[in-house]
Amino acid sequence: HIILAFLLQLGITILFLSEMNFMFLVHLYIIEEFVLDMLFYRELLKKTHPFKDIPEKRPIFVWAIILFIAFAIINATAITGINQFPVYLFVTQCVIMIICTTWYDYNRSFYEVVPPSGYETQAYKLYKGPVFWMNRGKLIYFSTILLIIVLYNITLSSGTKDMALIIWRLQDIVLIILHIFMGIGFLKFTGDPEKVMDWEGNYKKT
Numbered sequence: 001h002i003i004l005a006f007l008l009q010l011g012i013t014i015l016f017l018s019e020m021n022f023m024f025l026v027h028l029y030i031i032e033e034f035v036l037d038m039l040f041y042r043e044l045l046k047k048t049h050p051f052k053d054i055p056e057k058r059p060i061f062v063w064a065i066i067l068f069i070a071f072a073i074i075n076a077t078a079i080t081g082i083n084q085f086p087v088y089l090f091v092t093q094c095v096i097m098i099i100c101t102t103w104y105d106y107n108r109s110f111y112e113v114v115p116p117s118g119y120e121t122q123a124y125k126l127y128k129g130p131v132f133w134m135n136r137g138k139l140i141y142f143s144t145i146l147l148i149i150v151l152y153n154i155t156l157s158s159g160t161k162d163m164a165l166i167i168w169r170l171q172d173i174v175l176i177i178l179h180i181f182m183g184i185g186f187l188k189f190t191g192d193p194e195k196v197m198d199w200e201g202n203y204k205k206t
Contacts, residue, residue, distance in 0.1 A: 012029075027076050030072070030090055031068070033093070034097075046058065064096060071089065075089045090149065098139065134182055136181055137185070140174070
């Protein structure tokens with residue numbers, strides 16, 4: 001996602017400085033972000049069975065990707081157009097991401113004292129885990145940006161353009177918060193099982 005987002009943002013910046021329309025890249029950015037987020041939560045929110053040792057990936061995330069891409073094509077060709085900001089597509093992304101992040105929080109409740117399923121290891125402390133911070137950042141971002149979009153369109157339609165621009169600038173602050181939480185998650189990630197925290201916050205001894 002970082003590589004693809006960098007390339008898309010680079011293209012957007014070049015087109016913006018060249019005073020050319022770059023909205024088609026925004027459409028692609030939203031699709032890219034949504035697809036990779038769905039694959040991310042497809043790994044996290046697996047289906048477990050008491051009679052199976054290996055969890056199964058849920059097909060709902062693949063269907064969500066297919067339907068979202070189909071809606072993106074329809075939106076770009078028949079609704080908002082390829083050269084306009086895909087507000088309906090972005091709102092759909094926000095709603096689905098709020099559902100996914102809340103779903104993850106429900107499954108990995110901060111107040112649980114035992115792992116929610118048999119395939120997860122005991123050597124995991126929720127608030128010290130990288131996914132906790134990444135998921136919380138996504139929840140804050142998408143739930144806040146959804147409210148910002150609603151307020152932005154209300155103020156813009158009422159004729160208060162200056163207020164609409166001020167509200168839209170708030171999304172920059174929320175975006176910074178998202179990247180801070182994602183950064184904490186990356187800093188806390190480790191592939192070394194000896195450095196994984198147990199439920200008491202101590203390092204696992206092997």
